[in-house]
Amino acid sequence: MNFPARRKSRALLICYGFACLLFGGHTVAQEQALAPLRVNPALLGLPPIKPAEAPVIAPVAPPATADKGPEVKPVQAVVVEPKAVDRAPEASESARARKDTSLETPSHQPRGEGQQAAPVAPVPQMEKQPRSEPQAPTVAQVQSAKPVARQQAQPASRKPAETDKSWFQRVWSPVANAYNNGALEFYLPLKTYHSRSTYSQEQIDSYQENPLGFGIGRGLYNEKGNWEGVFAMAFQDSHFKPSYTGGYQWKAIWRPAEDVRLGLGYLAGLMSRSDILSYVPFPIVFPVASVAYKNFSLEGTYIPPGGDNAGNVLFIWAKWEMGKTGEAIGTPAQPAPPTPTEMANASFGPSTPVTRQRVPYGPVLEPGSTPRLVSSSETVPPVVRATGRRDEEEVPDPLPSLVLQSSRSMVTPPKDSAVSRPVFLSAYRMGGDIDREFNAEGEAELRKIGTVVNADRLTYWPIDDEIEAEGNARLEQGEDLITGPKMRLKLEDQVGFFEQPSYTIKRQPSSGGKAKAETESTALSAEQQDEDSWLTSGFASPQVLDIKPGQTSFDYSKQSPRRATVARGEADRIDFEGENQVRMTNATYTTCEPGNDDWYAKAGSLKLDYDREVAEGTDGTVYFLGTPILYSPWLSFSLNNQRKSGFLAPTFGTSSNRGIELAMPYYWNIAPNMDATIAPRVMTKRGVQLNNEFRYLNTAFGGTYRGELHAEVLPNDRERNGENRYGYSVQHNQAMANGFSGVINYGRVSDDDYFTDLSSQISHTSQVNILQQGVLSYGGGGWWNATANFQQYQTLQPDPENPTLYPYQLLPQFTVTARRPDLYMTDTSFFGQYTNFTIKERTQNVNGVPTVYPDGQRTVLYPQVALPYVTPGWYVTPKIGVNVRHYELSGQAAGTPGSINTTLPIFSIDSGMTFERPSNWFGRDYTQTLEPRLFYVNIPYKNQEQIPIFDSGLADFNFAQIFSENQFSGWDRINNANQLTAAMTTRLIEPSSGNEIMRAMFGQRFYFTRNKVELNASTSTPTEDQSWQKSDVLAAFSGQILPKVYADAAWQYNLADRQVNRFSIGGHYRPEPGKVFNAAYRYNRDPNAPIDQVDFSGQWPLTGRWTAVGRFNFSFKDDATNTSTATQNGRLIESIAGLEYNGGCWVVRGVAQQIALTQDKTSTGFFIQLELNDFSRIGSNPLNLLKRNIQGYSLINQPAADPVFGE
The missing domain is CATH 2.40.160.20 (Porin)
Structure with a gap:
């Protein structure tokens, strides 16, 4: 060459x-x-002006009379005190003359001595005429102005710009x-x-x-x-x-x-x-x-x-x-219209720049005239106005108008004092001293704001504001009602007593001022339970802290509202000890409807404190269907589900692995932002386990932090030869000022079988890798962020027949991402990452073959630039990027270099359109859309067989992945590509609400070149036919097919083999709360992870008050979600069967569960619970189990509180 x-x-x-x-x-x-500017002065509202030399402005004396023509003179900006305008008839003659004829213009900056004034076009003389509206120039004036404008246009050799x-x-x-x-x-x-x-x-x-x-x-x-x-x-x-x-x-x-x-x-x-x-x-x-x-x-x-x-x-x-709307293709562009400055220069010619002074905000006063506000701008030329028409001119206000804004500080004014509240008495007979003691008999009634008292006889003492009622006494305060033979009460102080009363008390949550202040200062909620905490092997369910990103205070007011609690009962005596303070003697307490005493609590002494929303008593016994089921020398519970220290209701159950279980958790409300739960758990087969949970939430470093600490200890496990077993986890989230945040998530257990032996959730028993991670992030840049990640795992081996591979540890991993969606009309992004990979076991068996896993450092740089073009009906987004990777390896197999570099350009074009039309389905009007989409990717081939696989895998082929550039997850493999993805989506949208009713999708990928990149050499299976040119066909559907009936379906079909590779279909029917039925079928032909499962679940009323609940999840081949249960024979994955009975103010639940632990081990458990509405739940809690396994499950009674027994 x-x-x-x-x-x-x-x-x-x-x-x-x-x-x-x-x-x-x-x-x-x-x-x-060089093109000259020509403009018609009439378009600017100006009269024709003939060429003339600009006169030099000289000081002009005030006119002697009003008959002289108007003069132009600068307006002096002065500050004046606001006062009434003097319109006395004895105003000077000269002032009246100025009012009729003088002109005012915004002031200019004072010229220095010797400075020459800029030439100004002459102002046409105006004769004094009667006041009238200004007239627009006539056609004759406009026509006559045209030649003048041409004469004034001055050609230039070139624009200065x-x-x-x-x-x-x-x-x-x-x-x-x-x-x-x-x-x-x-x-x-x-x-x-x-x-x-x-x-x-x-x-x-x-x-x-x-x-x-x-x-x-x-x-x-x-x-x-x-x-x-x-x-x-x-x-x-x-x-x-x-x-x-x-x-x-x-x-x-x-x-x-x-x-x-x-x-x-x-x-x-x-x-x-x-x-x-x-x-x-x-x-x-x-x-x-x-x-x-x-x-x-x-x-x-x-x-x-x-x-x-x-x-x-x-x-x-x-x-x-594509062309421009309304223009034929090839039409020359029209010249842009001249700007106002160019038009003015074309009419009057260029002028010497004049430095203007902005008129200050405030009154601008011309001597002898009325004070008034005017505004000016540096870009607007002075406007000549006749002061004789000042009252007809509209002057723009330079300041924004005042708008009244709502505020939380705007509270309702306090009510009138008690002294001013009137008292109304009515009866058949009344008498006495109205200032000292007044008596009323015969259907007597007293009314005062918020209080109504009825009785056969009433005695009222106005000075003390005290009343005594005898005979069929009845007291109503708000929604509270108390009846009995006799009462005495100071209305304002709420101090008194009621003998042998029957009471009904209905209170909204946080009705008391003190309780309201406490609940608004905390975000800890005892009724919320963490269903996903991995360290939940006992019955004391952990409770979570609810805080949103960026939240810096504990505002409980934004939680979902709770319904009011209605309590009733009887007592020998009620003593009123102040507002929201009630003490009862030999009292009963229940939340059942009147006439129904299926359950009630009886106490020798019971105090209801609605300020703290806590009830406390002594010598307490709980009766159910007339039988005492629980006794405690002390009794304490929350009236409206507020947190308080004390023993939670005991729980019990049974399991084949653990025997009979009993737990008595104690809840410690340390502070509004801090609490703990201590739960001893007795297992007849294993011993006593101590569970502890500590939660906190606070502010620091300009942000918030929250966390949970879990610890479980089982000393001397009798099923494992006295082995001491434990588990703990630490979860901490920190948000700091200036965009910094941090996360610590660290867990550990004592042995490989900890979860399979001591947990009853399949999500826990199948867990084999426990995360141990620390993350520090910065996101304060707005368009970029950085993250430092330290991550490793504790790997468990619960099934020796199916060993678990040890994953790589990331010690450390640094990531930087940036995106500017408006950088020179491009969408520019950058991804950079450095990772140090280490592994515990270098050589591991994969399908019986020893495989070497080297350590190494990987650096990835991936800048991208996209040019999005988006319109209301369609979009096109071309994007180009360059992926650069560098590897430094150690401990690699023979023949693998220690340093590897690879660079790949990646080009893609994403495009789509949206068509809409009105449609009618099932007699209802909808908007139907048709949304075609094309996605093209071009990536050249690069041999990557020598690069180890640290975190890459073959991504799942679905509608999310089909529009991605790389078919592999992670960064160790990037496929070559010359492919086009075509997809079509149609939707049914309800026009009034915008809700999506149905959606159907269809898509396929077309390959123009064969994919040569594989995870490893053993997975490469080249074919000689043309099946590589097309991917499997994907189809999906989701939406409402009938009233209250919803369906989801997905289908993957191989055209070359003419067989279904994957298929799933599910239905959901829920006509009303408490009625739900779910059915699903899942199939996957992948030989490495075959799936052939059916899944049925539901909740449905049987007869009367009985409701059945259950789930049946059966695998004909294998449970792909749990490698430890791999088998080619059919087996039960999980089954649940139970009954619920709604007694009106109580519910009893009985649920049996069986789950697969390993290939040869299963676990069976039984849960039974008695729930007393708004009082307590006694027994083992199956609610988390039912909500997790039955989609759409709902309580058959009203939400209940989790009360506390104890001090």
Whole structure:
């Protein structure tokens, strides 16, 4: 090859390209700069002005009389005190004259001594006329003004702005103009013709002359009718490898016939090829010719010879111009309308700049005139106004108007004092001293705001505001009702007593002031339970802290509202000890409806404190169906589910692994933002386990932090020869000021069988890797963030027949991501990551084959640039990026290098459209959409077999992955790609609400080149047929098919084998709360993870108050979610069966569960619970189990509180 000749030709091309870029747009810019500006003064509302020399402004004395013409003089800005305007008839004659004739204009900056005033156009004289509305110029005036405007237009040699532009601005200006103002265009490569005189037939046969590719651009026809635009194109080069080019084009256009255009010009830009500089972009300049008809055009460029059979190629492509709305393709652009400044300069000629002073906000007073507010601006020329018409002028207010904003500080005014509240008495007979003691008999009634007292006899003492009621006494306060034979009460102090009362007390949560203050200062909720905490092997369910990102206070007011608690009962005596303080003697307490005493609590002494929303008593017994079921010398529970220290209701159950279990948890409310739960758990087969949970929430470092600490200890496990067993976890989340945040998530257990022996949840028993992680993040930059991650696992081996592979540890991993969606009209992003991978076991058996897992460091850099073009009906987003990876390995297998570098360019185009039409389904009107989408990806092939697999795997083939660039997860494998994904989505949308009723999707991927990248050599299975050209077909459906009936389905079909690879379908029917039925079927033909399962679950009323609950999950082949249960024979994965009985104010639940632990082990458990509405739940809690396994499960009674027994 003749390298000097080749370099010389390329150098000439580069020089020619830069010369065209520098001087290509010079002629057009110069002609536009030399064009004179012409404007009609009448368009500005100005009278015709004849050319005249600008007079020098001199001080003018005030006019002597009002008959003289108006004068122009500056308005002096002064600060005045607001006061009433003096309109006395004895105002001076000169002031009245000025009021009629003087003119006012915004003030100018005072000139220095010797400074010459700028020339100003003369002001036409105005005769004094009666007041009238200003008239617009007549047609005659407009016509007469035109020749005057032409005379005033002064040609210029060139605009100053053009002269001041740098060479880069002159080069970039046409490019930016084409991108900003051009219409969308699509490019399709058609032909690459190699000269038969330059290339041999053998070379031509091996070249790609029908390239695949796509391009996008924007272009316009300028004022001369010539075309200019920008473009980006990706296509196959002659060697079947991806090539990328983009830049600027300019063409002179000839129009021999209507809608026919011939063009000749040049293109200048950058190109990236594999055989030239290894994809490093280099500049190009080529000639361009085109022939076009309406929207379609054929274009081509000639690549001249570059030495030694390089070049001498004709490249042809097709282009489709979208055009601008309302304009025919090829219409020259109209000149932009002149700006007001240009129009003024065209009418009056250029003038010397005058420095103006902004008029201060505030009164501007002309001596002798009425004070008034005016505003001015540096960009608005002075406006001449006649003061005689001041009252008809509208002056814009420079300040924003006042708007009343709502605020939480606006509270309801306090009520009147007690002294001013009147008391009303009514009865058949009344008498006594109205100032001291007043008696009423015979259906007597007393009313005072918030209180009503009825009795046979009433005695009222006004001075003490005290009342005594005898005979059928009845007291109503709010929604509270107490009846009995006798009561005495000080109405204002709420101090008194009631003998032998029957009571009904209904209170909203946090009704007391003190309780409200406590609940608004805390976010800890005793009724919320963490169903996903991995360290839940006991019955004392952990409780979570609810805090949102960025929250810096414990605002409990935003939690979901709770219903009011209605309690009733009887007592020997009730003593009122102040507002919201009630003490009862020998009292009963229940939440059942009147006439129903299925359950009640009886106490020798019971105090209801509605300020703290706590009930406390002594000598307490709980009766159920007339039988005492629980006794305690002390009794304490929450009235409205507020947190308090004490023993939680005991729980019990049974299990085949643990025997009979009993737990008595104690809850310690340490502070509003801190609590703990201590739960001893007795297991007849294993011993006593102590469970502890500690939670906290606080603010520090300008942010918040929260966390949970769990610890479980089982000393001397009798089933494992006295082994001491334990488990603990620490979860801490820290949000700090300036965008910093941190996470600690660390867990550990004593042995491999800890979860299978001591837990009853399949999500825990199948867990084999316990996360141990620390993360520090920074996201305060707004458009970028950084993360430091330290991550490892404790790997358990619960099933020796199916050993678990040890995962890699990330010690450490640093990640930086950035995105600027508006960077020069591009969407630019960057991903950078450094990871140090280490592993506990270097050699592990994979399917019986020893495999070496080396340690190593990996660095990934992935910058990306996208050009999104989005309209209401469609979008196109081309994107290009470069993935750079570097590996430093140690302990690798023989033949693997210690250092590996790889670079891959990645190009993609995402496009889609949305069509809508009205539709009618099942007698209802909907909006139906049709949304086609095309996604093209081009990635060249790179051999990656020597790169170890640290975190990569084959991604699941679904609708989320089909529109991704890489079919592998992680960064160790990036597939080669020349593929197009086509998909179609249709939706049914309810027009009034915008809710999506149904959705159906269909998609497939088409491969233009064979995928050569595999996870490892053993997974490579090349085929000789054409099945690689198409992927499996994906189809999915979800939505409401009938009233209250919802369905989901997914289908993956292999066209080559004509068989279903994956299929799933599920239905959900829920006509009302408490009625739900779910059915699902899942199938996967993958031999490595076969799935053939059915899953049924539901909750349905049987007869009367009985409700059945259950789930049946059976696998005909294998449970793919748990590798430890691998088997080719059918087996039960999990089953639940139970009954619920709703007694009105109580519910009893009995649930049996069986789960698969390993291939040969199962666990069976039984739960039974008695729930007393708004009081207590006694027994083992199956609610978490039912909610987790039955989609749509709901309580058959009203939500209940979790009370506390104890002090």
